[in-house]
Amino acid sequence: MNIHLKALGCRLNEAELESWALEFQQAGHTLVNEADGADLTVLNTCAVTQEAVRKSRKMINRLRRENPLGKMVVSGCFVSTGESGSAAELGVDMLVDNKNKSQLVKRVADQWQIPIMPEGATMPNESALFARNRQRAFIKIQDGCRYRCSYCIVTIARGDENSRPAEEIVEQINHLHDSGVQEVVLTGVHVGGYGSDINSNLTSLVTTILAQTSVPRVRFASVEPWDLGEKFFTLFENPRLMPHMHLPVQSGSDTVLRRMSRRCHTSEFMALVEEARQQYPAFNITTDIIVGFPGETESEWRQTTDFVDSIKFGHIHIFSYSPRAGTKAASMTEQVDDLTKKKRSRELHELAERHKISFIESQIGVEANVLWEGTSSNLHHRYGYTENYTRVCNTNPDAISGNSITRCVLTSVDDKGQFAHTVKV
Numbered sequence: 001m002n003i004h005l006k007a008l009g010c011r012l013n014e015a016e017l018e019s020w021a022l023e024f025q026q027a028g029h030t031l032v033n034e035a036d037g038a039d040l041t042v043l044n045t046c047a048v049t050q051e052a053v054r055k056s057r058k059m060i061n062r063l064r065r066e067n068p069l070g071k072m073v074v075s076g077c078f079v080s081t082g083e084s085g086s087a088a089e090l091g092v093d094m095l096v097d098n099k100n101k102s103q104l105v106k107r108v109a110d111q112w113q114i115p116i117m118p119e120g121a122t123m124p125n126e127s128a129l130f131a132r133n134r135q136r137a138f139i140k141i142q143d144g145c146r147y148r149c150s151y152c153i154v155t156i157a158r159g160d161e162n163s164r165p166a167e168e169i170v171e172q173i174n175h176l177h178d179s180g181v182q183e184v185v186l187t188g189v190h191v192g193g194y195g196s197d198i199n200s201n202l203t204s205l206v207t208t209i210l211a212q213t214s215v216p217r218v219r220f221a222s223v224e225p226w227d228l229g230e231k232f233f234t235l236f237e238n239p240r241l242m243p244h245m246h247l248p249v250q251s252g253s254d255t256v257l258r259r260m261s262r263r264c265h266t267s268e269f270m271a272l273v274e275e276a277r278q279q280y281p282a283f284n285i286t287t288d289i290i291v292g293f294p295g296e297t298e299s300e301w302r303q304t305t306d307f308v309d310s311i312k313f314g315h316i317h318i319f320s321y322s323p324r325a326g327t328k329a330a331s332m333t334e335q336v337d338d339l340t341k342k343k344r345s346r347e348l349h350e351l352a353e354r355h356k357i358s359f360i361e362s363q364i365g366v367e368a369n370v371l372w373e374g375t376s377s378n379l380h381h382r383y384g385y386t387e388n389y390t391r392v393c394n395t396n397p398d399a400i401s402g403n404s405i406t407r408c409v410l411t412s413v414d415d416k417g418q419f420a421h422t423v424k425v
Contacts, residue, residue: 001024001029001030001039001040002029002030002031002032002037002038002039002040003024003029003030003031003032003038003039003040003041003042004031004032004033004034004035004038004040004041004042004067005017005020005021005024005031005041005042005044006035006041006042006043006044006059006063007043007044007076008043008044008045008046008052008055008056008059008076009044009045009046009048009052009076009077010046010048010154010187010222011138011185011187011221011222012138012140012143012187012188012189012221013044013045013046013076014138014187015137015138015139015140015185015187015188016044016075016101016140017042017044018137018138018139018140019140019172020042020104020105022175023105024105027105027109034066035063035066035067035070036066036067037067037070038067038070039070039071040070040071040072040073040108041063041067041070041071041072041073042072042073042074042075042104042108043056043059043060043063043072043073043074043075043076044075044076045059045060045074045075045076045077045078045079045084046076046077046078047076047077047078047080047081047083047153047154047157048077048152048153048154048324049322049324050322050323050324050325051322052077052078053078053081053083056076056078056084057078060072060074060090060091060092061091064091064092071093071094071112072092072093072094073092073093073094073095073096073104073108074087074090074092074094074095074096075095075096075097075098075101075104076098077098077153077154077157077158079095079096079097079098080097080098080099080157080158080159081153081156081157081326093111094107094108094111098143098157098158098159099159101143135181135182135183135371135373135374135402135403136181136182136183136184136185136217136219136371137173137176137181137183137184137185138184138185138187138221139169139172139173139176139184139185139186139187140164140187140188141163141164141169141186141187141188141191141194141205142161142162142163142164142188142189142190142191142193142194142195143158143159143161143162143188143189144158144159144160144161144162144189144190145158145161145189145190145193146160146161146190146193146196147190147224147261147263148261148328149250149260149261149262150259150260150261150327150328150329150332151260151290151293151321151324151327151328151329152324152327153324153325153326153327154189155189155190156326158189160197161189161190161193161196161197162197163194163195163196163197163198163200165198166200166204166205166208166209169205169209170208170209170212170213173209173213173215174212174213174215176215177213177214177215180403181215182215182216182217182371182403182404182405183215183216183217183218183219183242183371184215184217184218184219185219185220185221186205186206186209186218186219186220186221187220187221187222188221190224190227191220191221191222191223191224191227192223192224192225192226192227192228193224193227201229202223202227202228202229202232203229203232203235206218206235206241207235210235210238210240210241215240216240216371216405217240217242217371217387217405218240218241218242219241219242219244219389220244220245220246221246222246222247222248222288223245223246223247224247224248224263224264225247225248225249225264225268225269225272226262226263226264226268228272233275233276233278233279234279236276236279236280236283237279239387242387242388242389243276243279243280243282243283243284243387243388244283244284244285244286244314244387244388244389245276245283245284245285245286246286246287246288247269247272247273247285247286247287248287248288248317249264249266249269249287249288249289249307250262250288250289250290250293251289251290251293251296251300251304252266252289252303252304252305252306252307252308253266253296253300253301253303253304253307254266254303255300256293256295256296256300256304259293259294259295259329259332260290260293260329261328266303266307269311270310270311273285273311280388282362282363282366282388283388284314284315284359284388284389284390285311285313285314286313286314286315286316286317286389287311287313287315287316287317288316288317288318288319289304289308289316289317289318289319289348290319290320290321291318291319291320291321291341291344291345291348292320292321292336292340292341292344292345293321293329293336294321294329294332294333294334294335294336295332295333295334295336296336301344304348305347305348305351308348308351308352308355309351309355312355312358312359313352313355313356313359314355314356314359314388314389314390315352315356316348316352316355318345318348318349318352320338320341320342320345321336321341323335353417356417357413357417359390360390360410360413360417360419360420361413363386363390363410363420364410364411364412364413364420365409365410365411366409366410367407367408367409368386368387368388368390368392368407368408368409368410368422369386369387369405369406369407369408370384370385370386370392370405370406370407370408370422371384371385371403371404371405372384372394372400372401372402372403372404372405372406373385373402373403374402375397375402380395380397381393381394381395381397382394382396382397382400382402383419386410390410390419390420391418391419391420392408392410392419392420392421392422393414393419393420393421393422394408394421394422394423394424395421399424400424406424407424408422408423408424409422409423410422411423
């Protein structure tokens with residue numbers, strides 16, 4: 001079968017797509033980049049906000065229009081929250097909820113009586129990653145979350161925590177590295193909670209990965225800041241662990257954080273950042289901020305902007321709060337009006353952009369190892385990322401191979417402040 005895979009939403013959905021892609025290939029199927037003409041389309045949906053639900057429905061309809069004769073399987077949080085309705089109501093052939101995602105490929109094979117080929121029957125070194133034109137792999141290390149932030153529906157959709165065995169993760173990483181992958185990103189719903197159900201922890205897992213694999217670069221996706229154990233940042237003494245972490249703080253006001261049911265105070269977050277930067281001065285801390293959470297006063301908003309100004313994040317994902325049915329926050333009084341949310345969001349975007357440019361400028365003249373990825377549309381530039389996830393550009397793409405790691409000096413910031421120019425050492 002020709003199979004098209006599509007994901008909406010978080011890195012975890014991408015990681016699950018990687019796993020399905022590998023399973024489908026090992027079963028002898030071919031991955032295709034477009035839905036048009038595919039025998040089967042698999043969509044991994046999102047439901048983190050009402051807008052995500054709308055986009056999931058829209059994507060299902062679009063994919064069905066593009067390929068009305070092909071079969072379609074829909075999975076993800078949109079299915080698990082029950083908002084999708086039945087497969088017949090949605091106009092698709094199969095629904096697979098989050099609890100049964102690990103069985104998706106088998107269910108497809110059983111449903112349509114597709115013979116499963118043994119792993120050894122596939123071409124050697126064939127990788128789902130490169131079939132989808134990717135230079136890094138997202139590795140799902142766990143699913144689910146035992147906490148209930150008041151704005152979040154995802155933990156309800158994903159269920160209890162479920163950690164993958166370390167040996168299984170190591171095996172997947174080694175397979176991907178053998179296929180040419182240079183960087184893996186550890187992801188999950190609650191990455192810092194890894195091992196809570198199997199008598200392990202994130203530090204132990206990372207130590208095992210660094211000891212039992214040789215992939216050049218290991219990186220984290222999003223990690224809740226309250227889960228990092230004592231001396232966690234000493235792990236970064238190993239140069240294969242990339243000095244960048246996305247630590248979602250969500251607000252710089254402790255009173256807002258309490259209403260969000262977050263488990264980290266701003267002082268504790270600040271201490272983590274200081275610890276990371278003591279270990280590696282150019283450690284890149286990125287984050288998420290929710291603007292206009294219910295009851296957010298002007299004073300609380302100023303606390304957030306002051307906090308952001310003091311941390312100087314390398315990048316901020318900014319979200320204007322929108323009520324999500326099924327969450328505690330949706331029923332809170334004192335919802336912030338849209339005009340105020342837009343004003344605060346615009347202010348935070350401007351502040352975040354200044355800090356982003358400042359962070360890049362601070363690295364001019366620094367040598368860094370760059371993993372080179374794609375080229376610009378006009379093929380005049382090649383882009384890549386340093387260890388601390390600074391996006392860089394080289395204007396001599398013919399001199400640099402894609403999916404290679406080279407030593408470079410960062411020379412200048414581009415006119416728009418989006419990346420740094422480099423030259424090879």
